Amino acid sequence: MPRRKGAPEVNAGSMADIAFLLLIFFLVTTTIETDAGLDRMLPPMEPPENPPIIKQKNIFTVNINKNGQLLVEDNLMNLKDLRSSATAFLENGADGTCDYCKGRRDPSSSDNPAKAIxxxxxxxxxxxxxxxxxxxxxxxxxxxxxxxxxxxxxxxDFTEMEAEYLNPETPKSVRDDLKDKVKRVQDMFPQKLSEAETSTN
Structure with missing residues (x-):
């Protein structure tokens, strides 16, 4: 009686190559989303020896308590009113040096956008x-x-110009043209947003 042949062996020699190629494929084609953060500059480690003197009226204080309530300039405020109040403070122009400001020129509020914090x-x-x-x-x-x-x-809009200027795909000639424009508008209303030390109570 003839001997029965065993089951044919599967050649698995190339399986490692196939797995490696699949791994490379997924590494190359997969996109990983990055978390967007807040653009903030941290204060220096050592405070300056002669810190500038800032008038209290040039500081717009915003406090958030643990319940999410806003205390703005020592008064409770709804979140929906915060932007308009901050805008009025920034362009108050009490000292008259800001010719493009449309504020009330309230002498008890900020002098000009460059000093407003x-x-x-x-x-x-x-x-x-x-x-x-x-x-x-x-x-x-x-x-x-x-x-x-x-x-x-x-x-x-400034936001549109800034986004185009910061986009690395924007041609150099366009970016060079936008650079001075973006800086000019930034200098008109410099963003001075300071975060005070977090309270523990």
Missing amino acids: ISLKNDRETKYSTYITVQNELVGAYNDLRNREAQRLFGR
Whole structure:
């Protein structure tokens, strides 16, 4: 009686090569999303020897408690009113040096946009979503004013110009043209958003 042949062997020699090629394929084609952060400059490690003297009226104080309530300039305020209040403070123009400001020129408020500082302080138990929302409203106040001036001077929104300028795919000639325009508008309303030390109670 003839012997039965065993099951044919599967040649697995190339399986490692195939697995390696698949790994390379997925590494090359997979995109990893990066988290967007807040663009903030941290203070230096050592404070300056002669810090500048800042008048209290040039500081717009915003406090967030652990319940998400806003205390703006020592008064309770709804979040929906924060942007307009910050805008009014930034373009108050009390000293008369800002000829493009449309503020009330209240002598008890900020002298001019270059001296105006927004100070934000939050509690350790403040919700992150509340913190981000407040940040967005304050940055939005700067952007609204910058957009207004960019429209007046160049017929375009500042946020659109800045995004195009920062885009690495924008041609160099266009970026060179936008550089001075973006800086000019930024200098008109410099973003001075200071974060005070977080409170623990």
